[in-house]
Amino acid sequence: MSRVGLRAVALAYLAVLLLVPVGVVFYKTFEHGLGAVFDSVTTPAAIHAFWLTIEVAVIAVPLNAAFGVITALALVRGRWRGKSLVNAIIDLPFAISPVVIGLALILVYGRNGWLGSWLSDHGIQIIFAVPGMVLATIFVSLPFVVREVAPVLREIGDEQEQAAATLGASSWQTFWRVTLPSIRWGIAYGVVLSTARAIGEFGAVSIVSGKVAGQTETLTLLVEKRYGNFDVAGAYAASALLALIALATLLAMTVINPRKEPA
């Protein structure tokens, strides 16, 4: 198999599987002109969906980032039993189907769920409301920051932190001035992945949200609804918006990737 032959096969496969579909979506979206697209993404439902998606991500991602950094530190620098168990649990969101995640949340926080009566007694609504969607999003985007920060921490080693200690720095100072700067690109990369996952979440959020237009409908749910209502152009328009966000994510990943490897 010649070099050029292999290259051709690989590129053809990628083109057919990746590029052409995405290209077609953009083409079909703008087929009817820029104006139609603009109208489509500025309907009240679309605007609300956009901001809701952002809102959910803005809550979920920082929480996961904080959890991620703390857990990565505990896993790499700490000594305690049960590390492999925790490691395995962190990988669970990768292995569980989104619909199962949605189901799980309903079973705990829903009307007939384990916490159901306690929640309704206190007037807190989780399922079929934004908090439920936030929980679902946290679940699915949980592992990313940990999985990016832990290897970086391992690579760097703790010599710098030891040096800081000998120079008189407290744990907090060491963390803030030495550890955090050295892992900042790992965190950034993990945040980008986490955000992309959060924005793109569909299955779990689909079950948990109740899909009330203008209230609990994210961009991904909007795409599905429009398609179901035969508003294909509208579905394409929202998809194109999400695809643009995805490409921006890829760009961010490409830029950050080389920097997260310690020199």
Add this chain to the structure above:
Amino acid sequence: MATIWLSLIVLIPLAAVVAKSTDGPFWETVGSRQAVSALELTVLASIGVAAINAVMGTLVAWVLVRDSFPGKGVVNALIDLPFALPTIVAGITLLALWGQHVAYTRTAIVLALLFVTLPFVVRSVQPVLLELDAEMEEAAASLGARPLTIFRLIVLPNLAPAIASGAALGFARAVGEFGSVVLVSGNIPFKTQVASVFIFNQVESDNTPGAAAVAVVLMAISLLVLLIIRRLGR
């Protein structure tokens, strides 16, 4: 402290699923023709996709590491597109491209799963290929082995663990995949209904024990595969 957070978010809800699955007739539900058909389709499609990925993913990784051509950096970045793109959008794009010919068929499911699991083997193999000691291949050449033989006897054995783990991760992802498949498969029971869509339907029809039962089987399959990867990784 982290463990409390983990439990709240992850463990307790999953435990609830397991618990609920026993609420109804577990084996009857899981053994029902429709459920079995859905599970069968899901697992077979995922295995097929994993096999295709093992081959094509390795090929793509090889070209990205060993070859050079203008735009290679862009191609490399695009491999992560399935990770970055929402699954529902992936479904729409596949519909847009393949249209009515392929929609509502099993081919559509396979195509959707191939899209979503593309990066796994590629990203798993790339670092191993990069680290591979090129001198081993030169030594084999100096001893008379031709390029195909070198690939078979030297490169492949060293890549095998990475290929296996990438394929297994892709499999675990594929069995649970929902967003890209739900539109494209048409949800025809016994023909194109995958397990995740089946579960979704049960939830919508308020049959949570039924949904939980099949969910437990699905989880068991994923977790089994992941456990095997971890073992291999030693």
Add this chain to the structure above:
Amino acid sequence: MIAVRDISKRFGAFEALHDVSLEVPAGSLTALLGPSGSGKSTLLRIIAGLEFPDSGSVLIAGDDATARPPQQRGIGFVFQHYAAFKHMTVHDNVAFGLRVRKRPRPEIDARVKELLGIVGLAGYADRHPSQLSGGQRQRMALARALAVEPEVLLLDEPFGALDAKVRAELRSWLRRLHDEVHVTTVLVTHDQEEAMEVADRIAVLNEGRVEQVGGPRELYERPANDFVMGFLGPVTRIGAELVRPHDLKIAPLPEPGSAEAQVTRVVHLGFEVRVELALADGGETSVQLTKSEADELELADGDIVHVRTLGGRTRISA
């Protein structure tokens, strides 16, 4: 046996080899000696077919091998970092070349056993390279290269990754092996001591050019230029002349042809003594004496002495 003619090679803007021509006699052990960047490894790899020259030709046993891939050149190659097939046992590593040539199993097993005996790894057949020391891995690599009975054996800084003691052992072991097996061998090294000890002929390379080719003694005693003289052994300068520190004599009183100098430092290196001197014309030089010579002179810092060269062993610096 091997002849390279007018070989040139560049890597981007860097000229690694410039019109290099060299003959390697059959059955000899020739060293390519030079500092890093001199092109010696590149030349070896071109002979092996692991690199291709921009211009020039490579002849092996009279045939033009320039365009042939490494598989078809009848060579054996040993790498600095062993290039062991880490996923195979020692036995399978050594057997690889024979396996590729589809030899029958019993023949392969017999040959592997024989070779492992020759290299002193009998009994290690079922181990993996990761279980061997560096020196053992390199001996395995040698056995592997010899298994296919190559016409030419090429070694690229084979002992560079090993520590000093193992290096010394393997060096003399290689020489003895060559004396027994008589395969035409080319060895790349940056260590002049290694080249002098092991090789019949040495080609000194510098910045992509061959400076001089000859036997160890010839190169040491009659270097063609300053570079070769400086690279092959210690040099010191007296006025416009380069001379070896052990070819200088120190006397308490003036002698014909001597220069006046003051002792700045006496360094006792065990078996030899180095005396550092400041010359009257402002230059510095050092003289190497045996312990007994030094004891006789009883030198101390600040002494005025007279130094001259022993007959005819200098070169006028270019």
